[in-house]
Amino acid sequence: MSSYRPEVAALLGKEFRCLDKGFVRLIDVMGDDAAIVQAARVSYGEGTRSVSDDRKLIRYLMRHRHTSPFEMVEFKFHIKLPIFVARQWIRHRTANVNEYSGRYSIMRQEFYLPEPEQLRPQSALNKQGRAEEPLPPDLAEQLVTRLRQTQNRLYAEYQELLQHNLARELARINLPLSLYTEWYWKIDLHNLFHFLQLRMDEHAQYEIRLYAHTIADIVKVVVPLAWEAFEDYVLGAVTFSRLEQRILARLLRGSQLTDRLLEEAGLEGREAREFRQKLARILREHDEEAP
Amino acid sequence: MSSYRPEVAALLGKEFRCLDKGFVRLIDVMGDDAAIVQAARVSYGEGTRSVSDDRKLIRYLMRHRHTSPFEMVEFKFHIKLPIFVARQWIRHRTANVNEYSGRYSIMRQEFYLPEPEQLRPQSALNKQGRAEEPLPPDLAEQLVTRLRQTQNRLYAEYQELLQHNLARELARINLPLSLYTEWYWKIDLHNLFHFLQLRMDEHAQYEIRLYAHTIADIVKVVVPLAWEAFEDYVLGAVTFSRLEQRILARLLRGSQLTDRLLEEAGLEGREAREFRQKLARILREHDEEAP
Amino acid sequence: MSSYRPEVAALLGKEFRCLDKGFVRLIDVMGDDAAIVQAARVSYGEGTRSVSDDRKLIRYLMRHRHTSPFEMVEFKFHIKLPIFVARQWIRHRTANVNEYSGRYSIMRQEFYLPEPEQLRPQSALNKQGRAEEPLPPDLAEQLVTRLRQTQNRLYAEYQELLQHNLARELARINLPLSLYTEWYWKIDLHNLFHFLQLRMDEHAQYEIRLYAHTIADIVKVVVPLAWEAFEDYVLGAVTFSRLEQRILARLLRGSQLTDRLLEEAGLEGREAREFRQKLARILREHDEEAP
Amino acid sequence: MSSYRPEVAALLGKEFRCLDKGFVRLIDVMGDDAAIVQAARVSYGEGTRSVSDDRKLIRYLMRHRHTSPFEMVEFKFHIKLPIFVARQWIRHRTANVNEYSGRYSIMRQEFYLPEPEQLRPQSALNKQGRAEEPLPPDLAEQLVTRLRQTQNRLYAEYQELLQHNLARELARINLPLSLYTEWYWKIDLHNLFHFLQLRMDEHAQYEIRLYAHTIADIVKVVVPLAWEAFEDYVLGAVTFSRLEQRILARLLRGSQLTDRLLEEAGLEGREAREFRQKLARILREHDEEAP
Numbered sequence A, B, C, D: 001m002s003s004y005r006p007e008v009a010a011l012l013g014k015e016f017r018c019l020d021k022g023f024v025r026l027i028d029v030m031g032d033d034a035a036i037v038q039a040a041r042v043s044y045g046e047g048t049r050s051v052s053d054d055r056k057l058i059r060y061l062m063r064h065r066h067t068s069p070f071e072m073v074e075f076k077f078h079i080k081l082p083i084f085v086a087r088q089w090i091r092h093r094t095a096n097v098n099e100y101s102g103r104y105s106i107m108r109q110e111f112y113l114p115e116p117e118q119l120r121p122q123s124a125l126n127k128q129g130r131a132e133e134p135l136p137p138d139l140a141e142q143l144v145t146r147l148r149q150t151q152n153r154l155y156a157e158y159q160e161l162l163q164h165n166l167a168r169e170l171a172r173i174n175l176p177l178s179l180y181t182e183w184y185w186k187i188d189l190h191n192l193f194h195f196l197q198l199r200m201d202e203h204a205q206y207e208i209r210l211y212a213h214t215i216a217d218i219v220k221v222v223v224p225l226a227w228e229a230f231e232d233y234v235l236g237a238v239t240f241s242r243l244e245q246r247i248l249a250r251l252l253r254g255s256q257l258t259d260r261l262l263e264e265a266g267l268e269g270r271e272a273r274e275f276r277q278k279l280a281r282i283l284r285e286h287d288e289e290a291p
Helices: A033-048 A054-063 A068-072 A083-089 A137-163 A168-174 A189-199 A206-222 A224-235 A242-252 A259-265 A269-286 B033-048 B054-063 B068-072 B083-089 B137-163 B168-174 B189-199 B206-222 B224-235 B242-252 B259-265 B269-286 C033-048 C054-063 C068-072 C083-089 C137-163 C168-174 C189-199 C206-222 C224-235 C242-252 C259-265 C269-286 D033-048 D054-063 D068-072 D083-089 D137-163 D168-174 D189-199 D206-222 D224-235 D242-252 D259-265 D269-286
Strands: A016-018 A022-030 A074-082 A096-099 A180-188 A238-240 B016-018 B022-030 B074-082 B096-099 B180-188 B238-240 C016-018 C022-030 C074-082 C096-099 C180-188 C238-240 D016-018 D022-030 D074-082 D096-099 D180-188 D238-240
Touching (some): A033 A054, A033 A068, A033 D096, A054 A068, A068 A180, A083 A180, A096 D033, A137 A168, A137 C168, A180 D068, A206 A224, A224 B242, A238 A242, A242 B224, A242 B242, A259 B242, A269 B238, B022 B206, B033 B068, B033 C180, B054 B068, B068 B180, B074 B083, B083 B180, B137 B168, B137 D137, B189 B206, B238 B242, C016 C206, C054 C068, C054 C224, C074 C083, C074 C206, C083 C180, C083 C206, C189 C224, C206 C224, C238 D269, C242 C269, C242 D242, D033 D054, D054 D068, D074 D083, D137 D168, D206 D224
Antiparallel strands (some): C238 D238, D016 D022, D074 D180, D096 D180
């Protein structure tokens, strides 16, 4: 309870670079896999006795969306990020934030300048995103140069306004969304998982996705068992709607779910039983031609 | 915007009975399906233009877990419920509550007395629940009588303590968890869906499940399109973990996903494309013997 | 319950201008003063019987920080505001938001350009704010022209990047914080009061203060009794720390609190009694030379 | 950052008794006074440079209700408490909770039995509370015996129902509100202060007040500077409404606020200036007869 595991201690305070000038630093953490188990055992008491093993219990909790024990672990990060990323990030309301203030302090001359290969056309399929293929290299280089020049000009203008003694809170209003800000960000593991699920998703903007992956790498070290369960039951899970199950039922008709298949996949005990029930229900409810 | 649809007006204030003495009453509601669409169109702007139809847009939002437009609809209920149900209910923190106070007021002589057929043994499978089959009818009747006698005795004792002028906040401490309380409960549609998903689940205790189903019947009338989407993409959805997908991949190997199957199931356009991709990914990533 | 009072109906949908191009529009509201009373009466039951009058009950609730009945009223606004204001605003986490997205849609050519007399020097006293006196008019005019030119140039560049088919989510990154965005914002009255308390404060930035005052004018019409109580007991209240009470005790020593003074100030009954106790306690605890 | 101060380490895991069978145990804590300062310095940057001293900065933050740095400290407690106390406690929604479940586990035979001197009559003044003077000792003893007998009888009945194999979730419904439960409770310092402000208040029920005071004693050790500021500016503060200020203005008329008074009270610098302004404003705005 009272000290960090060496792997975690090694992470504390370290700057993990994100984008060209941003970073993620783990400032502090409360709890670990054992803290999740500890809370669950208070909560479910004898209900958890039969699950002798911590890993199994954590996987059970994740599988059945018993989310409150995961709230017992808390992370605090120091993050430096462009303002347009900060604006997406702050939509996650169940976190504590202390952000650098442009009213109190002078903003620093640090702007996000994308790599040329990140300058991509609007996606034809995805209304909100960029396409896979980059712009032509020459054009990309040219646009990056353009963005940089504008950023420099805007900062020079900001400095001039400050020299005219214009209040900082006003001098900043023409600074761009590519400007870096920083904040302390504190969040519990359950809500952090939710953040990661949304922001590691391929529909999230590339820039915030980078941060999410960096945070994920830290979380993996701090709570390895919870992370593994999150990957198996949430991140890597697939969901089928009611309509889709109708088709699934047709495709699965006649297939044989053998013990060997379950075994090879590593499904056993209660989890195997639940899977059998899931399949049986799909076939029963959705395959209208089933006997 | 300014008045309730007749179907909704007909619900307002009406008592829907739950359990023996409890109820759910819809007190007020802000917004409807159109309010969800209105908020989404502000948010996604041109991104929603191609989705001409409200129903399609709502289904798209639900399918892709764009939850914030659903937060724009707000429900206020008056609910009367046993304290042990209230204790499960209050764990949903994103709601506003005004509960009857046993410090200010005298509790009324109203206790939840289960129907004899609800007196069931501890489930052998489910650590938290009751079994399917009831106790023997004679025993059940006898236990119900017992519960009622105890409730009456406890209330008589409560009255006596009050007659000795013991402060209400103390006189109540031996009243049982079966006592009815009541509250005003206000919640937005997104969080209400989450409540319903958890509390309509078969693992939820029977008594709270009854309330959840009663509320669901009200929600259906107020936001029929959102409800339908919720049923198709959340309530009726099935999720497969990473391990389970390995098996699914084996079972699906060799099956043929034809256009006709998609059509018969009612999947078209973007949704059909997404389903094809989902299946292809399962086969690619999980069927190790796939070419 | 089912329809808006005429004064409220007259507000719905109307654009109240804020700054040069922004606005506040009341989209919908659930509840009014009566809804606060209704919830309080459920909650405090007989405890509220003696407070026969709605106004008195609402004032009692506000005075004693019984905040939950105020959560039973919900407001939904449509707001157009510069991004730097939006970034201050969004820090209030207990609200629902749907914002216009620069990933889905093209941002419009609308920027906040301050009035020349708002261009003020950094305050010497207040580390975060601007001074009272404006910059010299010539300089102010010149800087405003400068800001406008920059905004126009930035928008032209944005359009060019879009013409090169750069993804919208990237083309926007050099747009400035003075750019207008818009959102639907839904919040309950208790949290709205908290927002107003912080954002009508003279330490809040002028631009967000304007919005707060506009919203306040709307709230006054919708819940006049709650607003009056909020002004008397929160907005217009003054708080003295422990240290300050020591001085107050010395300054008040020997003064006479007469019934006539109470009466003239409009304090009666319980409220007058509480005031007497407050003063007596200050004198007792903090005036060390008191007998 | 990486280890607990000895005073804090000495508290960890220790049981602090509350009521007859309850307790508060500090399980873990993230951060201390330095963590508040650290977050504030990121947030207010140069704005905090002039406040060289941690204590002064923390007091400044508390005085001006800059609450977010206090959210950077997190406490986790293990608490055993009667259910009627738990029901008041859980109303604080910004915390994480894992409670012992009567569906999964058998409730233990532990009930809260008040001390006879706590058996007090209903307060004549305070609609929700108990009076100062206890019931006659004989009567009190008699009622306590009565409460105990009932508790024993209820537990015996619970055991019997379990022996009939009635599901735990039903067997418990006639257990009383005096039954002890326990939970893990995790909360940040800002919200904990809010909890303490409400629950240490004399209007809070005696039983929850005991817990609040026990927690306060722990908080004092963990964040001594923040605690001191909380006492001076929040707990020990007094607030005057607009009406009350009218009277205050009359009482203060003619009094002399000298530098010596400020000095003796320990007010200096910015804080002294703010106090002068506060008084001047009261006199100006509320003393209609002032020149």
